[in-house]
Structures are given as C-alpha cells and as structure tokens.
Amino acid sequence: MAVDYAVIVVYLAGMLAMGWWGMRRAKSKSEFLVAGRRLGPAMYSGTMAAIVLGGASTIGGVGLGYQYGLSGAWMVFTIGLGLLALSVFFSARIARLKVYTVSEMLDLRYGGRAGIISGVVMWAYTLMLAVTSTIAYATIFDVLFDVNRTVAIVLGGTIVVAYSTLGGMWSITLTDMVQFVVKTIGLLLLLLPIAVVKAGGFSEMKAQLPTEYFDPLGIGGETIFTYVLIYTFGMLIGQDIWQRVFTARSDTTARWGGTVAGTYCLVYAIAGAVIGTAAKVMYPDLASADSAFATIVKDELPVGVRGLVLAAALAAVMSTSSGALIACATVANNDIWSRLRGVVGAGGAGDEPYDEVKGNRAFILIMGIAVILIAIALNDVVEALTVAYNLLVGGLLVPIIGGLLWRRGTAAGALSAVCVGGVAVVGLMWHYGILANQPIYYGLLASLAVYVVVSLATPPTDAAVLAAWRERLAGNPARPAFEDGTLAPDHPSPSGV
Numbered sequence: 001m002a003v004d005y006a007v008i009v010v011y012l013a014g015m016l017a018m019g020w021w022g023m024r025r026a027k028s029k030s031e032f033l034v035a036g037r038r039l040g041p042a043m044y045s046g047t048m049a050a051i052v053l054g055g056a057s058t059i060g061g062v063g064l065g066y067q068y069g070l071s072g073a074w075m076v077f078t079i080g081l082g083l084l085a086l087s088v089f090f091s092a093r094i095a096r097l098k099v100y101t102v103s104e105m106l107d108l109r110y111g112g113r114a115g116i117i118s119g120v121v122m123w124a125y126t127l128m129l130a131v132t133s134t135i136a137y138a139t140i141f142d143v144l145f146d147v148n149r150t151v152a153i154v155l156g157g158t159i160v161v162a163y164s165t166l167g168g169m170w171s172i173t174l175t176d177m178v179q180f181v182v183k184t185i186g187l188l189l190l191l192l193p194i195a196v197v198k199a200g201g202f203s204e205m206k207a208q209l210p211t212e213y214f215d216p217l218g219i220g221g222e223t224i225f226t227y228v229l230i231y232t233f234g235m236l237i238g239q240d241i242w243q244r245v246f247t248a249r250s251d252t253t254a255r256w257g258g259t260v261a262g263t264y265c266l267v268y269a270i271a272g273a274v275i276g277t278a279a280k281v282m283y284p285d286l287a288s289a290d291s292a293f294a295t296i297v298k299d300e301l302p303v304g305v306r307g308l309v310l311a312a313a314l315a316a317v318m319s320t321s322s323g324a325l326i327a328c329a330t331v332a333n334n335d336i337w338s339r340l341r342g343v344v345g346a347g348g349a350g351d352e353p354y355d356e357v358k359g360n361r362a363f364i365l366i367m368g369i370a371v372i373l374i375a376i377a378l379n380d381v382v383e384a385l386t387v388a389y390n391l392l393v394g395g396l397l398v399p400i401i402g403g404l405l406w407r408r409g410t411a412a413g414a415l416s417a418v419c420v421g422g423v424a425v426v427g428l429m430w431h432y433g434i435l436a437n438q439p440i441y442y443g444l445l446a447s448l449a450v451y452v453v454v455s456l457a458t459p460p461t462d463a464a465v466l467a468a469w470r471e472r473l474a475g476n477p478a479r480p481a482f483e484d485g486t487l488a489p490d491h492p493s494p495s496g497v
Contacts, residue, residue, distance in 0.1 A: 004307030005145075011182070011311045015163050015318065018174040022167020029356035032168035033100055033330055034246040043177055044257035047319075048244050049264045050176035050183070052079055052235065054320025055136030056385060058187065058313055059293045061269060065276020066292035069213025073273035078227040080265030082235025087258025090404060092251035094242060096475040102239050102400065103335040108472060109403040110411035111465040117418050119335030121395045122239045126328035127371065128388035129240065133321035134160075134375040135384075139294060140313050153375050156317070161368030164322045165361055169247060172322045179315030183268075186312025190305055191297070192271045198300050199278035208281045226437045229444065230389045237400045238392060240320075240327040251475075325371060329363040337363070383434045394425035394443035398451045406455075407466065413455030421447030 026032040039047070057076045064072030099105055103119040137156030138149040147155070163171045199205050205213075212218040235241055248254035279292040282300070286292055297309050378384055398421065399414035425443035432438045 003304045004310065007304065007307030008311055008314070011314070012159055014178065015159055015175050018178070019163025019166040019171040022163070022171025022174055024167075025170040026168045026357060029100075029360065031170060032357045032360055033326070034243065035169040035173050037095075037098070037247060038249045039173065039247045039253065039257075040249060041253050041257045041260075043173065044244075044248050044253050045260040045264070046180035047173050047176040047247070048083070048241075048258055048261035049268075050180040050315070050319035051240060051244055051323035052083055052261070052265060052320075053183065053268055053316055054133050055139075055313070055317035056132070056320075057265075057268065058183075058272065058316040059136060059139060059290060061272030062276040062279065062293040062296075063289040063291075064219070065273035066280050066286070067276070067289040068219045068273075069209065069215070069277050069280075070270070070273050071216055071218035072276055073269040074219055074224050075227050075231065076269035076272060077266055078224075078231040079235060080262045080269060081228070082232035082262075083241075083258060083265055084262035085232065086236050086241065086245070087255055087262055090236065091245050091248070091254035091258050093404065093473050094245045095248050095251055095254040097472050098246075100243070100246065101331055101335050102237065102242055102396070103331065105242075106399060106403060106414060109461075109465075109469050110399075110409070110414050111462055112411075116336060116339045117415060118396060118399070119331055119339070121391055121418060121422055123328060123331045123336060125388045125392040126239050126324050126331060127367070127374075128384050129238075130321055130324035130328055130367070130371045131374045131378060132385045132388070133317055133324060134371050135378065136317045137314075139290075140310060140317065150376050154372060156314070157321075157368065157372040157375065160318055160321045160325065161365065161372070164325050165364045165368065168357070168360065168364070169243070169326060172326055173247065175322065176319045179319045182308070182315045183312045186309040186315075187275075188268070188271050191301070191309050191312075192275055194301060194305075195275045195278040195296055198296075199281040205277060205281050209277065213277055213280070222437060226440065229440050230386075230393055233393050233397050234389050237396050238327075239331055240323045243327050243330065244323070321371075325368055326364060328371070329360060329367045332367060333360055333363040386434055387429065390425045390429060390440050390443065391422055394440060394447060395419075395422035397421075397444065398447040402451055402455075408455055408460060409451065410455045410458045410461050412458040413451045413453075416454040417447045417451035420450045 028036075030036050053076070057079065061072065061076045064075055066072070094105070097105055097108065099108065101119070102122055103116075106118050134153055134157045138152040141147055141152035141155060145152075163175060167174075196202065196205075200208075217224070245254050245258070248257065275296070276289075276292055279286075279296045283292065283295055286295060293313065297306055297313075301309055395418050398417045399409070402409040402417075403414065421443050424446045425439045428439035428442055429436070
C-alpha cells in the first residue's frame with residue numbers, strides 16, 4: 001500500500017498548495033466568492049461537473065448499480081438532466097444578474113422582501129449538503145488508512161476547510177479542476193474498464209445476473225419521478241450550483257460550459273451503474289450496496305492504480321464538500337448575518353475589499369468547524385441529504401422559477417410559498433417518514449398553489465422593481481454597478497425582512 005499512500009499524500013498536499021495560491025488571488029469580495037466572474041469554458045465546465053458529482057454520485061451511484069443494475073444510473077442521470085436544463089434555459093439570465101446568492105435574486109425580483117426567510121432555507125440545505133459530503137470521508141479513509149470514523153471525518157474535513165478558507169472560490173476552482181481530471185482518469189478511464197473485464201465482460205454479466213439488471217426502468221417509475229423532482233429541480237435552484245454559474249465570464253460560457261458539464265454527468269451516471277453491476281457479479285453477497293465501490297477498488301485494482309482511483313473518490317467528495325461549504329458560508333454571511341445586523345447590499349463605495357474577504361473567510365472557517373462537528377454526530381447520510389433536498393425544492397423551487405418565468409408573481413406569494421412549502425415538507429416527513437415520496441409531492445403542490453393564489457390576490461409587483469429586474473436580466477443595470485457586480489447606492493436596494 002506504500003505506493004497508494006504516496007499517491008494520496010501527494011494529492012492532498014496539492015490541494016493545500018492550491019489553497020495557498022488561491023489566497024494570493026482572492027483580494028476582493030468578487031474574487032473570493034465568485035472567482036472574479038472570470039472563468040472560461042474549459043475551467044467552468046470542469047468545475048461545474050466536479051461540484052455536482054460528489055460522494056453520493058460516485059459511491060452511491062456505484063451502490064445503486066450494485067442493487068438495481070443499469071437503472072441505478074437514474075439518480076446521477078437526473079442530476080445531469082437538471083444541469084442541462086439550468087444551462088440551456090436559465091444560466092445566461094442568472095449570470096447576468098451579477099449577484100452572489102439566490103436570496104439576492106429573490107430580493108431583486110420581488111422588491112426586497114423575501115431574503116432572510118429564503119436565506120435560512122438555503123442555509124439549511126447547503127449546511128446539510130456539506131455535512132453529508134464530509135461524512136463520506138469516513139468510507140474512503142477507512143479503506144485507505146484503516147482509521148476510525150471520527151479521525152477520517154476530521155482529517156478530510158480539515159483539509160477542505162483549510163484550502164476553502166485560504167483562497168475562497170479561486171482555491172476551490174483550482175482544486176475542483178484537478179479533482180475533475182482525477183475523477184475522469186480514475187473512474188471513467190481506469191475503474192470502469194477494469195471492472196467490466198474482471199466481471200468477464202458484458203456477456204458474462206448478462207449470463208450471471210437477472211434480466212431486470214439490464215432493464216433501463218428496473219428501478220421503478222415512481223423512484224425515477226422522485227429523482228427528477230428532487231435532483232433535477234434541485235440543480236435549478238441550489239446556491240452551490242448558482243454560485244458556480246456566477247463565476248462564468250459570459251452568458252455563452254455559462255450556457256455552453258454548463259451543457260458540456262451536464263453531458264459529462266450523463267456519461268458518469270452510466271459508468272457508475274456499470275461498475276456497480278460488475279461488482280454484483282464479482283461480489284454477489286455484500287452486506288451493503290454502498291460498500292461495492294470500496295470493495296472492488298480494494299480487491300481488484302493493482303497497486304498505484306488503486307491509489308489513483310481512491311484519490312478520484314476523494315476528489316469527488318472534496319469537490320462537493322468545498323462547494324457546499326462556501327455556499328453555506330456565503331448565505332450565512334450575506335443573506336442572514338448582514339441582514340440581522342442591518343447591513344444591506346455590502347460592497348458599497350466605502351467598503352474595504354480586505355474587510356469583505358476577511359468576513360467571508362471567517363464565516364467559511366466557522367461553518368467548516370460546524371460541519372465537521374455535525375458530521376461526527378450524524379450517522380444517516382441518506383436521510384440528511386433527503387431532508388436537505390426536500391427543504392430546498394419544497395420551499396424555494398416555486399418562488400425562484402416563478403420569479404424567472406411569471407411576471408404576476410408577487411413578494412407575498414413568494415414568501416407564502418417558501419413558508420408553506422417548507423413547513424409542509426417538514427410536517428409530511430414527520431408523518432410519512434423522511435425517505436417517503438409523499439413529502440416532496442404534496443409539499444411542492446402546496447407551495448405552487450399558495451404562490452399562485454396569493455400572488456393573484458395581492459397587488460402586482462411595483463413597476464419600478466420589475467423594470468429594474470428586467471434591466472438586470474438583460475445585463476444592463478438601471479444604475480451603474482460596482483466592480484464586484486453590486487448596484488450603486490441610488491438604485492433601490494433590497495431591504496430583507
């Protein structure tokens with residue numbers, strides 16, 4: 001294992017080195033939170049693919065392939081579909097808004113009365129997403145170093161918190177690009193063909209397994225529909241995803257770069273399912289489907305290659321963890337803390353860029369420590385991730401998409417939809433169970449109904465607010481904007497509630 005250890009150590013050291021380099025680049029709020037909005041197509045595509053394909057997509061995707069066969073690809077496949085939909089239909093408009101958070105978008109669209117409530121919901125989602133990604137370190141480091149769960153979480157979490165705190169989005173972008181390359185080589189180019197060959201090829205896999213393992217819909221129509229609701233729609237509105245859209249240097253980069261990333265996700269989904277199916281042939285009686293990835297890597301790969309593939313799994317977890325962490329800290333600082341302190345629209349002419357960077361860096365550190373502690377205390381990753389996505393989709397999908405597509409939507413309708421949708425999914429999860437499908441079905445319907453009814457029953461959004469909103473969507477702010485993208489003081493500022 002010495003060679004494998006060396007590969008992993010070099011990889012981890014490289015992550016920290018990039019954090020240090022990123023610290024020297026991040027000299028303003030825009031540089032720290034959205035990489036100066038300067039990423040080109042290649043880097044944008046790689047980093048976007050890296051953040052959406054985390055531990056759940058890699059280890060969990062292989063596990064679903066082990067359990068259901070090729071139809072196990074649907075979870076990750078719907079993530080790719082969501083990213084494609086976001087890129088084709090919405091990313092250009094989102095990028096032109098020049099904001100930092102989803103809640104800022106809601107404030108601009110509805111006149112500054114949806115921010116703090118939507119911020120709390122988004123903060124809960126990004127926090128739990130970061131926690132579930134951090135928990136996944138335990139599986140990987142257990143295979144690598146045979147350490148206990150707590151040490152594994154602290155080790156992996158500390159490295160991510162360190163490079164994220166140092167350089168913000170620049171560090172995360174650089175590390176994600178490396179992680180994208182490592183994942184591509186480790187999972188697609190090495191583990192996939194090796195697993196198929198070790199299983200005897202596709203003909204032997206078909207001979208050894210039931211026919212339903214090769215049925216594209218074998219996992220069940222209801223499950224696929226639920227994946228679409230949770231993951232496809234979740235990709236459209238998550239702060240972690242939007243914050244990457246904000247890094248694009250142009251509308252074209254956001255649209256086409258995201259389309260390439262989404263297509264890559266579809267390929268990754270199929271690869272994970274095939275690897276899991278091959279593992280089922282080789283290890284038909286594993287106690288847990290989620291252990292399929294670690295088992296095949298540990299037992300079937302040669303020295304050196306094994307280290308690279310484990311580094312690929314580590315890369316998958318780190319990319320999602322760091323992206324969720326900076327999103328969580330950004331929301332906590334910009335959407336919640338600054339509003340509670342009465343500071344609105346930070347970034348004015350008198351603000352010092354160093355102060356902005358220092359404040360956001362402190363929040364990443366604080367949120368990072370909290371994530372590590374919660375990850376140590378929490379055991380069930382699937383339930384935590386389900387709660388996060390149910391809250392996100394049930395509470396925020398309707399007011400966000402409604403704001404982008406329906407002019408008649410109002411602030412009262414948006415606030416009602418956030419509150420009713422969020423409360424509904426929580427109550428229904430308590431009634432039906434966290435993993436049940438009904439909470440997201442009924443919660444989303446309740447949110448939609450309340451949004452439409454309340455919006456129609458209340459006065460339309462002020463014409464000046466809508467005019468300013470249309471100007472921002474067109475990429476032409478009604479008033480001059482500062483270098484970091486925020487509007488000058490004479491523009492009507494969102495006030496939050």
